[in-house]
Amino acid sequence: MNNSRRKFIQTSAKLSAAAGIATAFPSVFSMAAGKVQHKIKVGAIGINGMGWADLNAIIKHPDVVCTSLCDVDKNVLEKRTKELADKGIKTKGYNNYKELLASNDVDVVVIGTPDHWHCLQMIEACAAGKDVYVEKPLGNSITECKAMVAAATKYNRIVQVGQWQRSQQHFKDAITFVHSGKLGKIRLVKAWAYQGWMKSIPVKPDGPVPAGVDYDLWLGPAKKRPFNPNRFHFEFRWFWDYAGGLMTDWGVHMLDYALMGMKATTPKSVMAAGGKFAYPDDAAETPDTLTTVYEFNDFNIQWEHANGIDGGPYGRNHGVAFIGNKGTLVVNREGWEVIPEGDRMGATPLQKRVDNGLDLHAVNFIDAVKSRDKASLNAPVEAGAHIAIFSQMGNIAYRTGKKIYWDEAKGGFNDAAADKLITSTYNNGYKIPSV
Known part of the structure; x- marks a missing residue:
């Protein structure tokens, strides 16, 4: 089997969920007992490659809905918006990620931009009160990685790094x-x-x-x-x-x-x-x-x-x-x-x-978002930084x-x-x- 990253990106979004995977998810989401239960609203920044694969894995969760997409390439943004619309998913599109982060219609952010953007966008997402799924490598320098760990701690956010093999x-x-x-x-x-x-x-x-x-x-x-x-x-x-x-x-x-x-x-x-x-x-x-x-x-x-x-x-x-x-x-x-x-x-x-690592990594992330249990993450920000x-x-x-x-x-x-x-x-x- 061809294990190249390119083939993985092209095929992962098309893979069906593993048999019985839906039964692993609770049917509702609540930030705290007694609160109104609602879907986890996801926005994605950088949706041309792995960011798109990550988003598609996450929205297989029955308690997740994609509300927002962001890309600096209008051509990519329009293409992905249509692909989701064809599945009955209506999203709002953004050119600038800061506007997406300011939206009250986003609980969780997927970051699939080039490496040199990961640090700024992850830290700003945490500061905006969003939980984050960020592609690997976590940062593009040693200093960036340390700052990203500090931000996740300071803002008490759930941050999963896209090292999906940890879930296989x-x-x-x-x-x-x-x-x-x-x-x-x-x-x-x-x-x-x-x-x-x-x-x-x-x-x-x-x-x-x-x-x-x-x-x-x-x-x-x-x-x-x-x-x-x-x-x-x-x-x-x-x-x-x-x-x-x-x-x-x-x-x-x-x-x-x-x-x-x-x-x-x-x-x-x-x-x-x-x-x-x-x-x-x-x-x-x-x-x-x-x-x-x-x-x-x-x-x-x-x-x-x-x-x-x-x-x-x-x-x-x-x-x-x-x-x-x-x-x-x-x-x-x-x-x-x-x-x-x-x-x-x-x-x-x-x-x-025997399984689909990316799908299971998404399961693990959303479970942690719901439970607020950072220790349950398979690829927490500290591991990604290391x-x-x-x-x-x-x-x-x-x-x-x-x-x-x-x-x-x-x-x-x-x-x-x-x-x-x-x-x-x-x-x-x-x-x-x-x-």
């Missing part, structure tokens, strides 16, 4: 096996994303802003540049102004499970090497090939990614491998298995996935070309070049919120 049963089962100790001493964890469908991005000239696009609002805090189609919509993730390439795009998924399996927090050191080895002359800035090593006291976590090829470790184009003295457990979106080291343990054949910061450290090591060491007490690397990349540079009058 086979991933949970795999981690339970890792924690059982049956693999023996684990000395190395490999996580990877080899994405054959991610081809070269041909260099294109700057050009006019497409009709219906509010380009200044799309840029937001990013550096002011002429419009270029290579930097717009899906391809934004290959440019440092807006994102962190595959390291933060897929790394937050795969490395998240590496950390969970090892119950790991902050690495002793990080080093990375790679570059544009496959497509040296194309338009992208982020590396198409990268190896990153995170050093801990008695094990290493290694990240690998490669655009344009699918031949990853263990015959899988993505996954996580926990390499122990007795055997290796390999898990990805298809399932998990155990490969024994000789006769030191028995094999476990492939345990295939893995986003971890992935950012890998990019910082790559961009500086140095082995870097995090100083928790000082909140920095004690290296000028690395410390400079801890905080995103905001432009055009925007400032990182002070929480």
